[in-house]
Amino acid sequence: MIKVGIVGGTGYTGVELLRIMAVHPDAEIVTITSRSEAGMPVTDMYPNLRGYCDGLAFTDPDDQQLAECDVVFFATPHGVAMRSVQTLLNAGTRIVDLSADFRLRDLSVWQQWYGMEHEASELAGEAIYGLPETARSRIREARLVANPGCYPTAVQLGFLPLLEERLVDPSRLIADAKSGASGGGRQGKVAMLHGEVGESFKTYGASGHRHLPEIREGLERASGGPVGVTFVPHLIPMVRGIEATLYADLKDPSQFDRLQALYEERFSDEPFVDVMPFGTHPETRSVRGGNMCRIALHRQENSSVVIVSAVIDNLVKGAAGQAVQNMNLMCGLSETAGLDIPALLP
Amino acid sequence: MIKVGIVGGTGYTGVELLRIMAVHPDAEIVTITSRSEAGMPVTDMYPNLRGYCDGLAFTDPDDQQLAECDVVFFATPHGVAMRSVQTLLNAGTRIVDLSADFRLRDLSVWQQWYGMEHEASELAGEAIYGLPETARSRIREARLVANPGCYPTAVQLGFLPLLEERLVDPSRLIADAKSGASGGGRQGKVAMLHGEVGESFKTYGASGHRHLPEIREGLERASGGPVGVTFVPHLIPMVRGIEATLYADLKDPSQFDRLQALYEERFSDEPFVDVMPFGTHPETRSVRGGNMCRIALHRQENSSVVIVSAVIDNLVKGAAGQAVQNMNLMCGLSETAGLDIPALLP
Amino acid sequence: MIKVGIVGGTGYTGVELLRIMAVHPDAEIVTITSRSEAGMPVTDMYPNLRGYCDGLAFTDPDDQQLAECDVVFFATPHGVAMRSVQTLLNAGTRIVDLSADFRLRDLSVWQQWYGMEHEASELAGEAIYGLPETARSRIREARLVANPGCYPTAVQLGFLPLLEERLVDPSRLIADAKSGASGGGRQGKVAMLHGEVGESFKTYGASGHRHLPEIREGLERASGGPVGVTFVPHLIPMVRGIEATLYADLKDPSQFDRLQALYEERFSDEPFVDVMPFGTHPETRSVRGGNMCRIALHRQENSSVVIVSAVIDNLVKGAAGQAVQNMNLMCGLSETAGLDIPALLP
Amino acid sequence: MIKVGIVGGTGYTGVELLRIMAVHPDAEIVTITSRSEAGMPVTDMYPNLRGYCDGLAFTDPDDQQLAECDVVFFATPHGVAMRSVQTLLNAGTRIVDLSADFRLRDLSVWQQWYGMEHEASELAGEAIYGLPETARSRIREARLVANPGCYPTAVQLGFLPLLEERLVDPSRLIADAKSGASGGGRQGKVAMLHGEVGESFKTYGASGHRHLPEIREGLERASGGPVGVTFVPHLIPMVRGIEATLYADLKDPSQFDRLQALYEERFSDEPFVDVMPFGTHPETRSVRGGNMCRIALHRQENSSVVIVSAVIDNLVKGAAGQAVQNMNLMCGLSETAGLDIPALLP
Incomplete structure (x- = not known):
């Protein structure tokens, strides 16, 4: 023991x-x-x-x-x-x-x-x-x-295959991430009161959040070179869960068709990463209390923009x-x- | 297996x-x-x-x-x-x-x-x-x-020792119970939409709910005679959890001091009933996802009214x-x- | 001005x-x-x-x-x-x-x-x-x-006609009341964090809350004599709104039929008290942001217990x-x- | 009248x-x-x-x-x-x-x-x-x-000055938008039950939503030419409110300093658009029940990415x-x- x-x-x-x-x-x-x-x-x-x-x-x-x-x-x-x-x-x-x-x-x-x-x-x-x-x-x-960190976990897992394979322009990655209030900790801060957080939604740290350098270092390790990433966190009126919606430009749009297989292969041996079917919508509750990260890919019309949604339980x-x-x-x-x-x- | x-x-x-x-x-x-x-x-x-x-x-x-x-x-x-x-x-x-x-x-x-x-x-x-x-x-x-049923479980467990020991007037029991929205099931009913349930609180079935006869039969089994019970359910803007606040008149107020020990003894061998310290406040989240029922007793000043709060996860x-x-x-x-x-x- | x-x-x-x-x-x-x-x-x-x-x-x-x-x-x-x-x-x-x-x-x-x-x-x-x-x-x-106070307003308005007319036993009134979290104020207290209040429900102050003596005094003014009242507040995972479910024993059950008319008459000139139809269920959202108190009466089978549900916006x-x-x-x-x-x- | x-x-x-x-x-x-x-x-x-x-x-x-x-x-x-x-x-x-x-x-x-x-x-x-x-x-x-539409209102108002003044690359605009559940209407759909929406967060329509062509037409009117826009909506576990976080690449990063003044001037005569101070975080509750759109701008380090957060009440x-x-x-x-x-x- x-x-x-x-x-x-x-x-x-x-x-x-x-x-x-x-x-x-x-x-x-x-x-x-x-x-x-x-x-x-x-x-x-x-x-x-x-x-x-x-x-x-x-x-x-x-x-x-x-x-x-x-x-x-x-x-x-x-x-x-x-x-x-x-x-x-x-x-x-x-x-x-x-x-x-x-x-x-x-x-x-x-x-x-x-x-x-x-x-x-x-x-x-x-x-x-x-x-x-x-x-x-x-x-x-x-x-x-x-x-x-919680955000860096979701953002890195969502971007990893794209960067490791050098498939996207690393200079303008966008991570629009949202977290439940338990991410703010258990200190008695007015900003985290139920009366402040309940039934409302907002950005915070949009001009710069401590998880930004951690995300950048992680993505640079994955891509093997400098990345430009914009990271905006948001506060959801709920207790647990992070959803990160990620945007990246595919260098060669014809590669879009192989992305799903790439993600599935990249994480096939991972016990805690679940690549969901293309075009599905991971919910934070599908990982609540569990250690899983669920990921899905999306494309709009024939755009070169890869959309990735990744969810985790921020506390797990x-x-x-x-x-x-x-x-x-x-x-x-x-x-x-x-x-x-x-x-x-x- | x-x-x-x-x-x-x-x-x-x-x-x-x-x-x-x-x-x-x-x-x-x-x-x-x-x-x-x-x-x-x-x-x-x-x-x-x-x-x-x-x-x-x-x-x-x-x-x-x-x-x-x-x-x-x-x-x-x-x-x-x-x-x-x-x-x-x-x-x-x-x-x-x-x-x-x-x-x-x-x-x-x-x-x-x-x-x-x-x-x-x-x-x-x-x-x-x-x-x-x-x-x-x-x-x-x-x-x-x-x-x-979900409500009958919480209400019966909360009242049991009082009725089994014939300590309270069985003719005017009150069960004021509250449930999260998952108790309403997963059918597409307007009344259970997030837009209807969110950020609001109300009674429902206050003139008579199907769990009332089930509660009454259960309490009569426990007390060995007829009971008069008023049961009012409420809808909480959350997903899981029931809290039932129960009120009963002690026949002999001097017995109040032995109630805590009585409850602890009654449930001492029960794996899924937890009698909390006298005067504490069970939270529905303390049983979320688990099979436990937590119960606490309260008294106001020298009243003869026994107050019991019992919480369960309605789905567990x-x-x-x-x-x-x-x-x-x-x-x-x-x-x-x-x-x-x-x-x-x- | x-x-x-x-x-x-x-x-x-x-x-x-x-x-x-x-x-x-x-x-x-x-x-x-x-x-x-x-x-x-x-x-x-x-x-x-x-x-x-x-x-x-x-x-x-x-x-x-x-x-x-x-x-x-x-x-x-x-x-x-x-x-x-x-x-x-x-x-x-x-x-x-x-x-x-x-x-x-x-x-x-x-x-x-x-x-x-x-x-x-x-x-x-x-x-x-x-x-x-x-x-x-x-x-x-x-x-x-x-x-x-917020609770005393809802509880008094709900009980008033019954007590003023001496229709119920004043010695065992029960007020089971529930409030949104804004009632807890805007100080940085751990207990009022979203992470503590969100998706959970509980009693608090069940052994005695400061609004109890205020309620008692108010009800005694209305009834012209001593009252025994049990008051249990609860915390709802939402921002605004109070619902109070009130229980009283009608001295003469045959009087039940005139209660609705009595309430309507008592409050007919009141701009901010709305007596809803018998057997309806006032929702806190029906008064959110407004100064109204809405009240409805209920009876279960042929019980002598009068059930009153009263809702207000605690901040209004x-x-x-x-x-x-x-x-x-x-x-x-x-x-x-x-x-x-x-x-x-x- | x-x-x-x-x-x-x-x-x-x-x-x-x-x-x-x-x-x-x-x-x-x-x-x-x-x-x-x-x-x-x-x-x-x-x-x-x-x-x-x-x-x-x-x-x-x-x-x-x-x-x-x-x-x-x-x-x-x-x-x-x-x-x-x-x-x-x-x-x-x-x-x-x-x-x-x-x-x-x-x-x-x-x-x-x-x-x-x-x-x-x-x-x-x-x-x-x-x-x-x-x-x-x-x-x-x-x-x-x-x-x-609700999303198009928030997204257009947020992007307007940038596009009217031709300050950003119109070919890769990103609108990451989030809405409360009342946007889903009042039909009895399982997906919009409180039990489904409560305490969870997710994308929906990420591969294409009906508001996408409306947004595109509106932005093209503003820019006077074709735009490429990616629009991903999300469902927030709350009743009212939309927040849209918008991302655009400034053609000339040195222009960043004049953006705040530009927004303030563009909307100075608008009774229902409020440009908040640079770097602040509009909350959906700050417009709940009102007809206002509040907007704030952000920049991370010396990035050329303009970040705009716009909030409205989706029902107002x-x-x-x-x-x-x-x-x-x-x-x-x-x-x-x-x-x-x-x-x-x-």
Whole structure:
């Protein structure tokens, strides 16, 4: 049984890790920390876990306890993991960081977007970007995995085959993405109140969002060269789910007919990417609570514009589920262990 | 491996049965019927099941195929099961009927509320009302189980200990219950459009709802005598979940202090009833997707009015989950097989 | 043109006052205060008012400016108005207090529920409880009106005729009430996040809510004697609207037939109470954005229990709209001025 | 007082016309038709209008009654208006058609997308496309106005200044648009049930939607030449509101700095277009229930991609409100009569 710790477990990512781990056959949570809620039983905050985590309470962070874990998840605000992981790595613990600390190669870009010095540049060089569909073998060997952001997961999976095969003009990619409100976290911010979010829809971060550089780096890895990408996030009045509608110009429109087969082939061995029939419309609820990314392709008349719609559950494939998938890979478990969860529809 | 059939599988109860059975360790769906959708792959209608039910398609009802099943679920409108089950019972197949056909003892009441003759009065006498918390041993032996309605499940579980112990005045019980829109089914009715249900709240059936006689019969079984119960359902602008707030007059207010212990004891061996701490507020999301009923008690000042709040997922404990629980009992499986699903929160 | 000030205008009640006053023919907002947002143009916070309040900005509270107003609305947390209104009253300004400071007659009860000393007991004696349907003539003469709470408005209007006519047992009234999330205000509280409120339903304050004593006092005024009332509020995953389902025992069940006529007569001259046909189901959306309270009566079989469903928009008839109605009465304007707003459906 | 008729008034567009006309100072509804609901009082279907339309009932269509109206709105499925308007025009009645019958210039395209012969090609040539921001003077003179579709209104208003000034590459415009569920109408379709739409998000019509040719024609009028536009609609789990995020390539990136001024100037005299500050995020709720279109511009880093976000209420500026605006123009009334409605926020 793999022993697992969670640092910063009071947010939506934390409870989602607990929900998944509650039925994981080969791993168990042994410690979960929270400075603000130390002492509170987990089930007082998350009654859905009554019967599953009855003995577990939040504790103050304790390096020694964490160092006894095989794997530790960081579900913390940015800036925490980069200061904490070295000690645990020294103790032989492996890390999946769900925050943004190790997601970017270019630390100057990181510093610009996150507004602080990066304090672990060497580890940033070592960290593996944990999108299993692009880095499975490296994740298996990694000590430190940077779990991708929610939007970047959907956008990269949707664009990958087009860029890897150099089929589209990389200089003007558009990613119009939409997320449910749980993506905004569980802090008491006025902007995320039900009274603000309910029955309304809007863009946010349209002039620049922290996931933009992460998306750009990922797409550049896939294409092997510079890309120009415009990324606009939107807030949906619902709790869970991301839909990304992607637009790219096919260099040779006659190639349109082979795209469906290309996508199907590219992801044929992927347990968590589902290429749906051409012209269908993936719904976020078709992945709610599950770790799947569903993708469909569209074409309008004889346009050269490839339209891709990709959906994920932002808390699962966009966060906790992908983190467990990475843990499974790092620990030599079945990649799908604990993640065999049919989505909740309706 | 128990072989399972579903009659009438295109509704929300049908997809929920499929979702649960997809991960059931000891049973599998071998046939699912739908007159209107015969030939359609199940995953075309329910893409959340892609990867789980890939070979399964809706078929025209076929008694022979169904008779080869160990258990058949009827997820049909009322009036269908009562005409169909005898043949299957003769073949040795056991039945869990999720419709209302066999829920009432008093067939004259049934006929009054459902507006048709009851065509299987003998079977109605044989059928066991499938609320495991009140009839576990009889369900184990039953050939034909009438799966309770969603509201009646929540209301009965909430009132049970008070009535079984004769602690409250049975002549004026009040059940103010609220349900998400999936309870209205998947037929194209104007009243259930998002444009009608969204961002609004209302009573419906306040002058009399079909679940009223079912609730009354259940409460009378528990109390051993006549009860007077007022039941008002409401429609919540959300998809899943029922909350029932129950009011009853304690005969002896000094007994209030022992109620919490009474509830905890009454349900201590129940895998799917969770008595929460006194004075807490069960949320429907704490049971979303799971088979649990969570209950909490409240008292205002020194009132003699017992307030009970009970929540279930109307599609799980209120329908498909309870049906699987009944199947498990009837087939000698673990009662919780396939139902060990932590609720999805948020 | 009546000159109006608002103290504490950044919350949902504040923006609602502004929306209504924006088209009021006989009154205009001349000052709106907010300590935290002083200097911010109102339309930066509330873009729906662009074009209506373009010159208006939040200012620090300034007694002199406020004293130049004919009427000042207090849309502040409890405890503010009781310390501030005397100065304004001395200057001849009339006050509508939307907070709870002057709603209760019994100040010891007030102190118990609000956890502080009441610092203006004389004014509390002078203040008129501003439910126009019960106190119209006194409101016309009042200097200081305590605008009722949202739940108390719906519950009182629904029960009034039954109690005034002494038709029901006053000792066991039940009010099961439900509210949209805007009732929780616009502070950054975790419990009111979309991620917490969305797609879920629950009771809250079931063991005792601040509106309980206000409801009790109101019902006792109507009945002329003590009442026993149980009040349980619930949180609906939507933004606006309250529905209250009320239960009372008719002393003489044969009187049931005259109740509809009684309600229609009681409210026949009320511009903002609509008695719907017997057995219909008022929807919260039928009053969204408008100042109307809609009420319908129900009976189940031959029960002696009277069921009343009453709906209001919590921000309009439950707060800002009723405040404007009170202002209209106090200033000798048409009672419906500025409030002739058809509700937004769907 | 202008006398107004509505043909086909039972849908969401119908009730919205009634809501607006209920407070219109210069016009009144004298007849409203519905074959299916003839005889039903309007307020039985739409209780929000109780007190406003109390004498009005749906009637069977009657050409003579309609011909006595000054203006008739058609809120019918496509194919009805084209067969009905000639008679009314002959009688001197003016027509605002809210259906698609007269929206397209190119009738072969119309026939392809709407699957039927166009039976009034001459009238199609006469009809004026009723986007007041582009055709105000012609609308004033028109006998027959084709009221624009909801998506086309938002997309055209958002793109107009860029195309009129030839600032962007017209060959690859992208319009990623999202709508609330009321846009799907009030027919009992399974796909529009709350159980299907609630808590989920998806594309639809991504391979081609009927509003695409209307958008293309409108943008070509604005640009004076062919345009290539990709239009993908999405379904938001809410009732009202459209947000369109538009992407275009600036021919000369150095022109970015003048875009804000250009938009402000272009719409400075428009009563129902609000250009918000650069870099802000229009919310659909900021226009809910009102006739406004709010627009904001964004740029990411130094990209040449212009990002425009435009929001409208699909039932108001996207349907009934714009229809009343057109009626006002046709009848020589104030353009804003009846439309001075602050949006409902929250």
